[in-house]
Amino acid sequence: MLCLQGDAVDAINSNVELTETERIDRLRLIRSDNVGPRTFGSLVDHFGTARAALERLPDLAHRGGASRSGRICTAAEAEAELAASRRLGIAWLAPGENGYPSRLATLDDAPPLLAVRGAVATLMRPMIAIVGSRNASGAGLKFAGQLARELGEAGFVIISGLARGVDQAAHRTSIASGTVAVLAGGHDCIYPPEHGDLLVAILDQNGAAISEMPLGHEPRARDFPRRNRLISGASLGVVVVEAAHRSGSLITARMAAEQGREVFAVPGSPLDPRAAGTNDLIKQGATLVTEAADIINAVQPIMERPLMHPAGEPDSEPFESDPQGHDRDQITGLLGPTPISIDDLVRMSGASPAIVRTVLLELELAGKLERHGGGLVSLL
Template identity: 90%
Template sequence: MLPPQGDAVDAINPSVELTESERIDRLRLIRSDNVGPRTFYSLVDHFGTARAALERLPDLARRGGAQRSGRICSADEAKAELAASRKFGIAWRAPGEDGYPARLATLDDAPPLLAVRGDTKTLMRPMIAIVGSRNASGAGLKFAGQLARELGEAGFVVISGLARGVDQAAHRTSVESGTIAVLAGGHDCIYPPEHGDLLAAILDQSGAAISEMPLGHEPRARDFPRRNRLISGASLGVVVVEAAHRSGSLITARMAAEQGREVFAVPGSPLDPRAAGTNDLIKQGATLVTEAADIINAVAPIMERPVMHPAGEPDSEPFEHDPQGHDRDQITGLLGPAPISIDDLVRMSGASPAIVRTVLLELELAGRLERHGGGLVSLL
């Protein structure tokens, strides 16, 4: 079992503290067109600072074939967003700063800045994710609440997505012990809307809410998988209570496996379609869960290891300053709508990894490239 509540902390080194100008530059870069988290880190690793990367965006996009430069977030826009966030009680934290979950910071697509509201101490404690069906059975809701309560008593924070069904049951039962809601939209765009009172209770009882989206951002369908990666990434493991085939909870489980997190599944009746996904997870090797002890025993060895390698460490492979035209044409010619691995591009093109990485960065900033999980890319 873990030490008493509040004593267990996910620690990560080194600790950092951004200056206000660095925070503005980071926000400008991640809010600029065609810059996602992975691209953000590649740019900062290569050019040294977010400000230096901002200066190079137009040239890189032009080299990638952009007909016109994408929008670059201005300093005034970034300052206005930070000011509005403060009025809402939101702090924007970077990986390594206090209040940024340590395990989330290890992802290669960790948010460069995370909008945090609530108790930052709770965000630094070890977390277990509980997710599942929005139309869960009564038994599923009861068991999700039971797991959340027992995990809270053992010193864990329960993290989930504030959705109806299993998420809601997990949050409500762990309000007093500490729970974290991960939002798909901005902090002022709660989904579903009727869970505003639940979020208020979470924040009133030493819980927290996190999002990577700006205020005013209404969640769209594509935002929920992005949110799910934060749920799994911040946790030691993900427990799926009930999930039908093609459930969003199975996306969270898949992301957890890709991120090296533990995957747990609660078995259900073969006659209930809401258990089909969880039963399949068990067949695929997920740890079967019938009580909280199954989870606690599985993550205990992980708890003994320090959290290492935060996002944003310098890349081992540099970029090429200016790839030759024939290299660019050859690499672009190998790309298509079907995802291909970057390793395959290096092998097939005969170009160095540095050249391939640079060409892909140019194409992405030009809005012509899509990145997928597992180091796969495709041409838009």
């Protein structure tokens, strides 16, 4: 068993505790139209509280060109969602609260509230993600299970997406040592449905499940990349066992690299298309894995470093109170359907970062802007 110092110390220092009113306000804000995790963080950093941000949503959307403001979640709706969640044993936790994975909290798009079910202690231990093909080979499934078992014996929790194939193999083999399922839908909308028994086994054996989606939310195609960022974000590193070109597992690996997580890949036969993506990852610099020791040796130095929490540190000057019309026109004119970096917008427009951030926020709340990974934005 490893001496898991880094994450253990961070877990001990997690001492945030929301009041019930604050939890309701946060849920109202993230459930309101056109408010995603990044926008939530910007609004709370600037206005101080979720309650204050809620009051400003209509004005900001109007300034962004919306003919009418989007729907704002009511207190009654938020209270009903929290009550229904509690009946199922689900807690909605904020970054810094006990049970919210400490590494996930460091992301700039960390869920402002995370639906947590199961063993809180398991969620505070260091995690390794194992992902791969849903249509995995027998050898791939066997090796995924072997890695999960050996990493569990070394003290790590295995986190994955409850999908068919490699995910399932990793979860089932690590149930006894600790595993976390990340759901693309609500806690009552398990996908695939036949893995309901697997989730029950995970929860019965001191495992856990997490989701950012409301109860009753059936997962759609666009929800799986959102789920994947939670898998990679909560982990020290992501191991890809088998992945074809353009697979969801490669999206998880890309997100892991963007988040500063370690990326590991298991080599496969060049004749097997299920190994094409993993072999490419190795060519691109991913750590080649043939045994659990390859992963343990790579992440142990990372665990000894303290965690940084940029998501909880507001900018000194995040927004401009009221940008001038010509600034809005110039920034909007530089935007189009092709993603562009915010840094490029600042440079090309000549406007201050505060003005650019404000205009982008207004456009997003008006339903006209889409945010992408890596600080890129585009018009819808």
